[in-house]
Amino acid sequence: MRPLAGVKVLLGITAGIAAYKSAYLTRLLVKAGADVRVIMTPDSTAFIGPVTLATLSGNPVHINFFDASNGEWANHVELSLWADMLLIAPLTANTMGKMVQGLADNLLLASFLSAKCPIAISPAMDLDMWKHPSTFSNLETLRKRGVHVIEPESGELASGLIGKGRMAEPETIADFLENYFARKNQPLYGKQVLITAGPTYEELDPVRFIGNYSTGKMGFSLADACFEAGAEVVVVHGPVSLNTRELPYSTVKVTSAVEMLEACKAHQEASDFIIAAAAVADYTPVERSETKIKKEDLSGDEMTITLKRNPDILATMSANKRNNQIIGGFALETNNEVENAKKKLEKKQLDFIVLNSLADKGAGFATDTNKISIIDKRNNLTKFELKSKKEAARDIVRHIIELSHA
Numbered sequence: 001m002r003p004l005a006g007v008k009v010l011l012g013i014t015a016g017i018a019a020y021k022s023a024y025l026t027r028l029l030v031k032a033g034a035d036v037r038v039i040m041t042p043d044s045t046a047f048i049g050p051v052t053l054a055t056l057s058g059n060p061v062h063i064n065f066f067d068a069s070n071g072e073w074a075n076h077v078e079l080s081l082w083a084d085m086l087l088i089a090p091l092t093a094n095t096m097g098k099m100v101q102g103l104a105d106n107l108l109l110a111s112f113l114s115a116k117c118p119i120a121i122s123p124a125m126d127l128d129m130w131k132h133p134s135t136f137s138n139l140e141t142l143r144k145r146g147v148h149v150i151e152p153e154s155g156e157l158a159s160g161l162i163g164k165g166r167m168a169e170p171e172t173i174a175d176f177l178e179n180y181f182a183r184k185n186q187p188l189y190g191k192q193v194l195i196t197a198g199p200t201y202e203e204l205d206p207v208r209f210i211g212n213y214s215t216g217k218m219g220f221s222l223a224d225a226c227f228e229a230g231a232e233v234v235v236v237h238g239p240v241s242l243n244t245r246e247l248p249y250s251t252v253k254v255t256s257a258v259e260m261l262e263a264c265k266a267h268q269e270a271s272d273f274i275i276a277a278a279a280v281a282d283y284t285p286v287e288r289s290e291t292k293i294k295k296e297d298l299s300g301d302e303m304t305i306t307l308k309r310n311p312d313i314l315a316t317m318s319a320n321k322r323n324n325q326i327i328g329g330f331a332l333e334t335n336n337e338v339e340n341a342k343k344k345l346e347k348k349q350l351d352f353i354v355l356n357s358l359a360d361k362g363a364g365f366a367t368d369t370n371k372i373s374i375i376d377k378r379n380n381l382t383k384f385e386l387k388s389k390k391e392a393a394r395d396i397v398r399h400i401i402e403l404s405h406a
Contacts, residue, residue: 003182004174005033010083010117012108013053015043017158018090018124018167022048025089025170026056032174037079038062039108041095065107076107080114085177088112089150090124090167093135100138120148120176124167126159143250146232150176151246186230187401193231194271195223196264196278196313198238200257204305205289213365214279216240218330221393222275223249229397231273236263238278257281257310268317273400276314276329277354279365283307315348326403328352334359341375351403352376354396360386374399 009029013022022038029036036057040050042064050061062079080086088095088108095109104110112119121142129135130152143149150173154164168176183189197219201209216237223235233249238260244251252267254260257280268274286306293303314329321327331341331353341355353375360371371386374396384395 012088019047076110089122127163130165189230202284219277225393
């Protein structure tokens with residue numbers, strides 16, 4: 001069965017030269033089996049006519065809140081509730097800014113604010129607009145709110161400049177929708193997964209911190225695997241060098257353990273599964289210097305740093321666990337691995353724990369592989385061979401799916 005067969009797509013079109021591509025996009029979606037209805041901003045009609053889009057979609061095009069000739073009202077709430085996906089392509093910088101601010105001065109924006117369905121945007125603008133800090137900030141805000149961003153492409157722009165800002169090609173956008181709705185048949189479709197990843201940095205002064213060697217690779221591999229299995233994913237991550245801008249799921253960047261805990265609290269209630277893969281610093285300095293600590297400010301050849309215990313993120317989430325929520329963590333051990341992992345599992349009242357050992361070659365931080373064992377709350381121990389972190393993540397996700405049906 002075609003992934004878009006019967007899918008209801010509300011296509012929003014804003015006032016950019018790329019609006020001409022919307023005709024081809026509409027045709028592709030309809031041919032793929034989607035039911036397409038179109039909302040145009042009033043200014044977008046200068047770039048493409050509503051008659052064209054009405055003909056291609058097979059449905060009337062909505063532009064204004066009401067028809068001035070007869071007073072008929074276009075119900076934006078009804079349109080939003082009808083849709084399985086609100087897709088805005090092209091999305092101008094102007095409309096993007098209004099979306100972030102919560103403005104509703106046209107039918108498309110009002111529909112966006114009323115939408116309960118997933119939302120995807122395909123930005124299109126000139127190079128300088130795309131590179132402007134306000135654009136970056138607005139995109140990050142929308143991503144954090146769960147909006148899917150279909151990144152623009154590079155090439156010749158309407159201004160004659162060469163660079164990034166072209167709306168993604170209609171085939172690329174249609175592929176995105178097909179891949180998104182193909183996930184409906186996956187076992188975690190409709191589930192929310194919260195994952196922590198990477199290290200936390202506990203600052204001593206503006207240039208120094210206490211941290212560890214975690215890269216976040218395992219956590220993001222888990223996020224990829226959960227997304228492949230159909231879940232909606234949020235990753236709360238510490239400082240990592242991975243490119244998180246074009247991921248198909250939401251990310252929240254934090255620095256310290258306290259910041260990570262607050263971000264996790266904000267997403268816990270909505271999550272069906274929680275996987276704590278971050279390497280959180282156990283302690284943080286009691287005092288942080290507002291200026292760089294200079295050697296000449298210290299007496300003698302030694303420096304003493306007083307530390308205090310950080311909040312236990314995993315234990316806190318476990319203590320606030322809601323009904324039917326599955327929570328698991330990681331245990332990186334150097335000795336008495338299974339015994340120590342079981343103690344952590346019991347102490348924090350987890351549903352499962354993933355054990356890996358620094359004694360195993362190819363496991364641990366800063367590698368592309370991992371060798372794991374999974375222990376669940378029924379004391380079942382499942383061991384796996386050394387694999388890529390992506391394959392190890394798929395093993396963990398399969399185990400979680402089994403737990404959820406047990």
